Amino acid sequence: MTSQGAGREETPARERGLHARLLASLGPSITAGEYPPGTVLRTEELASRYEVSRTVAREAVRVLESMHLVESRRRVGVTVLPPEEWDVYDPQVITWRLAGTDRGRQLRSLTVLRSAVEPVAARLAAELATPEECAGLTEHALGMVATSRGQQLENYLVHDVAFHRTVLRASRNEMFARLGDVVAAVLAGRTHHDVMFTDPRPEAVTLHVNVAEAVRERDGARAEAAMRTITEDAMAELDVLAP
Amino acid sequence: MTSQGAGREETPARERGLHARLLASLGPSITAGEYPPGTVLRTEELASRYEVSRTVAREAVRVLESMHLVESRRRVGVTVLPPEEWDVYDPQVITWRLAGTDRGRQLRSLTVLRSAVEPVAARLAAELATPEECAGLTEHALGMVATSRGQQLENYLVHDVAFHRTVLRASRNEMFARLGDVVAAVLAGRTHHDVMFTDPRPEAVTLHVNVAEAVRERDGARAEAAMRTITEDAMAELDVLAP
DNA sequence: CGGACACGAATTAGTCATACTTAATTGGGG
DNA sequence: CCCCAATTAAGTATGACTAATTCGTGTCCG
Incomplete structure (x- = not known):
């Protein structure tokens, strides 16, 4: 990566590790309601959109899933869950929500x-x-x-x-x-x-x-x-x- | 996998998905103090011990890391964190602790x-x-x-x-x-x-x-x-x- | 002779590409 | 109307490669 400008999308990218960066971009987007509940994301799509491997996308999704922000089902994709399901005590979720809308x-x-x-x-x-x-x-x-x-x-x-x-x-x-x-x-x-x-x-x-x-x-x-x-x-x- | 008896270790294995099963085994072990704080696990070791791929082991570790149960550092491994660091409001962590010592x-x-x-x-x-x-x-x-x-x-x-x-x-x-x-x-x-x-x-x-x-x-x-x-x-x- | 600094080797997580498996949905055919 | 097969996307496995960090060693300077 020769820092030629690509990838400077919306993430501050102060996190280290690709999966952390992806998480720092997806998490706030979801908690801000940018992806309404029921929205379906596909890991492959995420991978290509953020220019990372599927492995990395999957790890980020796993973490989001453990926060109950999304649910991952076969043949369907990664579904955004409604706010009532979110782990609102997760410090990360709190931080994201405090920073967003x-x-x-x-x-x-x-x-x-x-x-x-x-x-x-x-x-x-x-x-x-x-x-x-x-x-x-x-x-x-x-x-x-x-x-x-x-x-x-x-x-x-x-x-x-x-x-x-x-x-x-x-x-x-x-x-x-x-x-x-x-x-x-x-x-x-x-x-x-x-x-x-x-x-x-x-x-x-x-x-x-x-x-x-x-x-x-x-x-x-x-x-x-x-x-x-x-x-x-x-x-x-x-x-x-x-x- | 011809279900010939291998892998019937300690996990109830009612969870579906290998990573969930690994998590359901590692999480309670850690919260029960089976791995004292400072204990270092290596993903490769986990993979072989639980007979899963490194991909799966890494995903489980990611989730544990998001709960602040462990910390993953290069050249060191996956270090178990002291209880003060744990996300004690995480429903999963609460469940594990209620079920353990x-x-x-x-x-x-x-x-x-x-x-x-x-x-x-x-x-x-x-x-x-x-x-x-x-x-x-x-x-x-x-x-x-x-x-x-x-x-x-x-x-x-x-x-x-x-x-x-x-x-x-x-x-x-x-x-x-x-x-x-x-x-x-x-x-x-x-x-x-x-x-x-x-x-x-x-x-x-x-x-x-x-x-x-x-x-x-x-x-x-x-x-x-x-x-x-x-x-x-x-x-x-x-x-x-x-x- | 001893200590500090620098350099390099070893180790382990991180990333990627790919091939394959499994489960669930969808739609067509009996 | 029900069942089966095709399709789709997640799940798993593997191997190769990258990168960061630690640790040991060796050299240079005091």
């Missing part, structure tokens, strides 16, 4: 999920957090305070993400902990896409400090309540931005 | 997740459920009442699962709705594995009726509270059974 719906689902999970995680964290985690929470809450004014949103975001990650991890529940990446994506999306220029609301910052305090004092109820307010604020914010 | 931990994680999600889902359902869904809830709650006595656990389970599925679906949140299968797996596991012979507690049945009533009356707070009690009972039950 489905962004609004995905953000809303995730925010509702956060509103369910994070308060409970905060209560568990109050019961189970290690001293190091307590210290980390305080540190990041203070970091949020310090960066909450004067257009330091990027630094604020770092502390915000770290704070929520720590809470989720401190809950000692592997499934909660796994949502750290998702929360990070949501928070990053808010900062980078929606309200880039307004400083965070002081009340929100205070609430994070409250959570950190409550966890340190092992006050599960208070930690849960404060976190619930945080997530409710996030939902309200979403309603304002995308009604 | 990790069952206890998985059940506990899922029950905690339920305790976070289902109450919120019940509140949303009270706000958003369609008349048909309200009717379905009542129907299944009554079904639970009718089957709660006299060793009809299988029928009871059907209504229980349908009830929780309906609540999750009625919340109008795609991510909540997707947990229907997970809840079904947890409930089925409890019935089939833990307390096969004791009738469900009457209080639990009443609580389901309460949820159905509250949803029908659009009383979000009451629906949430009742559901919260249900999930707290489930956690308590888990503590009794597996301390």
Whole structure:
């Protein structure tokens, strides 16, 4: 490949491995609804369209199939499945949807999920957090305070993400902990896409400090309540931005 | 292949497609900790060990890689990743873990997740459920009442699962709705594995009726509270059974 | 004499082309 | 109306080749 311009279609192609590149092109296309449910793709067609071997096309299809984005049947082809079938918890699928036309719906689902999970995680964290985690929470809450004014949103975001990650991890529940990446994506999306220029609301910052305090004092109820307010604020914010 | 007995190793082999069979053998082995994190598999070795072609072995590895169960690197091989990396929300991974030695931990994680999600889902359902869904809830709650006595656990389970599925679906949140299968797996596991012979507690049945009533009356707070009690009972039950 | 760097050999995943098998659909003939 | 055969596209197998990465070795410099 002498990089003569061919193949610069729609994929950023930052992935390495042909199958990964194909996946990075097909996945977003499907989750964006570019191929409506019921659309039939043929591996051979995919192979020729993307200029890869059938082997590579098949591997990409296999992965899409494991995400329940498509279904592969003999004599029929690779059928795109309806969104209800998709593995909406797959981090890859979440990423694709957040990057595409489905962004609004995905953000809303995730925010509702956060509103369910994070308060409970905060209560568990109050019961189970290690001293190091307590210290980390305080540190990041203070970091949020310090960066909450004067257009330091990027630094604020770092502390915000770290704070929520720590809470989720401190809950000692592997499934909660796994949502750290998702929360990070949501928070990053808010900062980078929606309200880039307004400083965070002081009340929100205070609430994070409250959570950190409550966890340190092992006050599960208070930690849960404060976190619930945080997530409710996030939902309200979403309603304002995308009604 | 003259089916002369070779290949009847450890896989139930109910799956169709060689790669699916390989996956159904490798996946559970990995999630069960049979291959500790850091273990290196080579695709060629897998191919010969399972008597399939490298093509098939590679496709299975691709899927495992998309679940973050393994990582494939050139000149190294296919490395098993530590559990923290696994996509613990992947329904396949959940199924494998529920079937293997990790069952206890998985059940506990899922029950905690339920305790976070289902109450919120019940509140949303009270706000958003369609008349048909309200009717379905009542129907299944009554079904639970009718089957709660006299060793009809299988029928009871059907209504229980349908009830929780309906609540999750009625919340109008795609991510909540997707947990229907997970809840079904947890409930089925409890019935089939833990307390096969004791009738469900009457209080639990009443609580389901309460949820159905509250949803029908659009009383979000009451629906949430009742559901919260249900999930707290489930956690308590888990503590009794597996301390 | 010892260490660091560079180069090359070995290893293993990745890619490709091709030939063949299997299952499901479709349509024609009994 | 049912059954069978032709067709189609996925599934499997194989062999050859590419490419990246690690590791060992050897040389050059300090």
